[in-house]
Amino acid sequence: MRALLKANAKENLRGNWGTAILVLLIAHVLLSASSMVVAVGELILLGPLETGVALVFLKLSYREPAEVGDLFQPFQNFVNTFFAGFLSAIFTFLWSLLFVIPGIVKALSYSQVYYIMCDHPEYTGREAIDASREMMRGHKGELFVLQLSFIGWFLLSALTFGLLMFYVMPYYQSTLTEYYRYLKESRSESQDWQPQQPEEDFTQNRKVNYDPEQFE
Numbered sequence: 001m002r003a004l005l006k007a008n009a010k011e012n013l014r015g016n017w018g019t020a021i022l023v024l025l026i027a028h029v030l031l032s033a034s035s036m037v038v039a040v041g042e043l044i045l046l047g048p049l050e051t052g053v054a055l056v057f058l059k060l061s062y063r064e065p066a067e068v069g070d071l072f073q074p075f076q077n078f079v080n081t082f083f084a085g086f087l088s089a090i091f092t093f094l095w096s097l098l099f100v101i102p103g104i105v106k107a108l109s110y111s112q113v114y115y116i117m118c119d120h121p122e123y124t125g126r127e128a129i130d131a132s133r134e135m136m137r138g139h140k141g142e143l144f145v146l147q148l149s150f151i152g153w154f155l156l157s158a159l160t161f162g163l164l165m166f167y168v169m170p171y172y173q174s175t176l177t178e179y180y181r182y183l184k185e186s187r188s189e190s191q192d193w194q195p196q197q198p199e200e201d202f203t204q205n206r207k208v209n210y211d212p213e214q215f216e
Helices: 002-013 017-037 041-061 068-098 100-109 113-119 125-135 140-148 151-159 165-185
Strands: none
Touching: 002 041, 002 140, 002 165, 017 041, 017 068, 017 165, 041 068, 041 113, 041 165, 068 100, 068 113, 068 125, 100 140, 113 125, 113 165, 140 165, 151 165
């Protein structure tokens, strides 16, 4: 499965490397700068910017035109995206106080929050967190292994004084986006989490049908 996700991720980036790199770079600079200007500045911008990154990479995944300006689109839904980022960060931090492992587990549980906010901008931050927890049930180890598979790339990036990160981070983010699509598209309608509303059909034109049975 990992090979398929990564192959699709690279395909998504073909002809779009410039946009992907610029979006990630701007988001990183803004988050870093905000933390230096105001103590809680990063927490204020975290949700909207991370949702913007997710939006850009989802568009690339679905072969839709993506622009750098899409990074800022979630600011139009600031309250929901702010609380999605704020609550995810706070909950992860509090669980990390117990020990490192609970913090990692919760970070994996909340890992789909920003993608969910893109698909469901009407969700509150807490609803997006609950939906991510449900989506990641039984998949946290799977995602953890996928993330670990990039450790070699990150080590090589360190040897190049970070220059290789301009290749690795878009590749990594695109792969995580493909993993979200795999989770979403392999879930049956009866399993789909919805807060106080009928189930919704997520069937779309898609590049690859991520059939979970093919990986058994």
